[in-house]
Amino acid sequence: MTDGILNGLRIVEGSAFVAIPLAGMTLAQMGAEVIRFDRIGGGLDAGRWPLAPSGQSLFWAGMNKGKKSVAVDMKHPRGKELISQIITAPGEDAGLFLTNLRVRGWMDYETLSAARPDLCMVTLTGDRHGRPQVDYTVNPALGIPHLTGPEGSEAPVAHALPAWDLMAGQMAVSAMLAIERHRLRTGQGQEVEFSLKDAAAAAIGHLGMIGDATLNGDARGKAGNALYGAYGQDFLCADGKRVMVIGLTDRQWRGIVKLTQTHEAMAGIKTRAGESLSDEGARWRHRAAITQALTPWFAARPASQAGQEMDAAGLTWSQFRSPAEAVREDADLTPDNPMFSQLHQPGLGTFAVPGSPLNFARFERETPQAAPMLGAHTEEVLADVAGLASGEIGQLFDAGVVKGPHPVEQAA
């Protein structure tokens, strides 16, 4: 990263899995120097799926782009000291630490801040009781799988996206920038702590879902792929492809009726329903009848033609694709989109790699950097950040307390 908006900032990351690695990478793609430390051989997420055909983790490569990697024996007393030194190393724009490792004692804020009282630390936990939680446990507890899946079906359906982790990762970025801002203005550091479950629980509250469940019970239920509370539905086209069309706003709704020439059918629904479909709630209540009226239009044309007509009419729509179709057919997921670069990564393969989605007017878009090999920056960071002399660094390597670039250890 040569010229990003966070240039000069140094952040140390002790992490695994999604949220905190994503937070660190997001900061790295905004120009910060991000140093991730791991145990020798790799952390808990070193082999996380998806994998490349070689067996190496595409996930790890995706989550650690543009970071520096330090590999340390974290059970060795000298290893713990080294990590503490790296976290608390001097520098006006340093002393920032992101973690979800739940290591008690030497990695606590109280202990670390003894060496650097203005330390800024973001700690993500599982739940407010300190128990581990993952996206796959938080989501069922909050009731989202109860609302997902075909109308009328009973079984809960968990989403395939680690949505809560993605959101929490971005919250960790905000939290870090907020405490660093406070330090810039006052000189004071602090810890900010939050849990994945609290972040998710707050979000469903913000969306009105806690109020809804409290006041209306489980009236909502499942609704297939329908847009909740207004109109939006998926349709099969003549070629078997499926599209989603949105009638959330009144303007979008009128556009759908106009394009599909269904004024008469909609007037009939209005008469039978006794309420105007310009009310979004009425569109939601009568969505089955609306969908029935719209179905022939989509069934009569292939998705490509439907799409052209919907584009020309200014509708909001998209096509359902498998992931492989998406990367093949949607230019927004290819280097045609300046956010992506086609990168060859040794051991992984060649594919489109995203940089930051944020376009800062005063900074050029950065080309995304590949993830480092585990331990690739051990020597550099010990010298430049921890300030160790080369003789001492050599001894640490010889004693196996740290390790240079090496592949992930595969499980037995």
Next chain:
Amino acid sequence: MTDGILNGLRIVEGSAFVAIPLAGMTLAQMGAEVIRFDRIGGGLDAGRWPLAPSGQSLFWAGMNKGKKSVAVDMKHPRGKELISQIITAPGEDAGLFLTNLRVRGWMDYETLSAARPDLCMVTLTGDRHGRPQVDYTVNPALGIPHLTGPEGSEAPVAHALPAWDLMAGQMAVSAMLAIERHRLRTGQGQEVEFSLKDAAAAAIGHLGMIGDATLNGDARGKAGNALYGAYGQDFLCADGKRVMVIGLTDRQWRGIVKLTQTHEAMAGIKTRAGESLSDEGARWRHRAAITQALTPWFAARPASQAGQEMDAAGLTWSQFRSPAEAVREDADLTPDNPMFSQLHQPGLGTFAVPGSPLNFARFERETPQAAPMLGAHTEEVLADVAGLASGEIGQLFDAGVVKGPHPVEQAA
């Protein structure tokens, strides 16, 4: 908000729906003064579902907590001027503007920054081409519904959570804090622009899913409620309740086998598979056999007992609940959790309302503030922020260019 980490910061928000309103509210719950402007009668999201039994929007109330509301005729030339004045009002910690309204011309960065060259503005669009997109269109295009739903089924299943909006909202917070930081250090303002689709496309890239789809095609497919790439599965308990148990890490996995006393069954699976289940990928490949071996343990006890035993064993697990069960049974979603306050909101009802999930060590947790009535702060903001004299304010009210507190206009 009396003493939050962003105290003193003033942000103006022109927005609708999820991401940008959430960004503004997140900043408000961190102590910033956030002024949202809307057209008289309410913006596009004023009646967004879910609704209270009264018909008022729980969604709007959730997304606008603790903000100031200004209602302006945005089609009136004087209305446009007033909004511009509010956005560009002087103050070292002001001149920050969040928007997703896609109003061209007078609300562009170029126009607004003529009045305040250090303006910091975050603009969220639908896609990089400037087309509107919503969570419900972005998600199908990226292939997530193809991966969601029961193993072996064909139909795409869209998640019920506006996951991309939630993530993008938090990114907008980070983007604002990053450009405000740059302004603090250099005096320079700027716009940062990003699209919902790019934010989502980058995220699936970071997760390794673009590499996976490019290199492995659609090998992944649907897997029901299983945790992808390791072990994690839902089970029916004796009382018909369903729980999710996680064997992502080796430690979690060993905990499951120990608690359920299935060492022998797992050894058999290992022998037949020819690979050790301590490899997370092996657990994924042989998940059907593993699940079969674990099923009797869950089927033999009610969820409450299974939960107690799993807690005692230190397992990571949760229970599937409907939203109404969740707010009734899970103390983390009630005021037992200090993040929540039981609030009575006129016209809505009484329910648990979340504050910020972030715990800043140097700031007390703030009690969440209710959302304002539309236009509740029109007069105050015109006087204190736009600096208008009371006579002029009176004329604007009389001419209907602005409006004080009033209920949302219901659609015809």
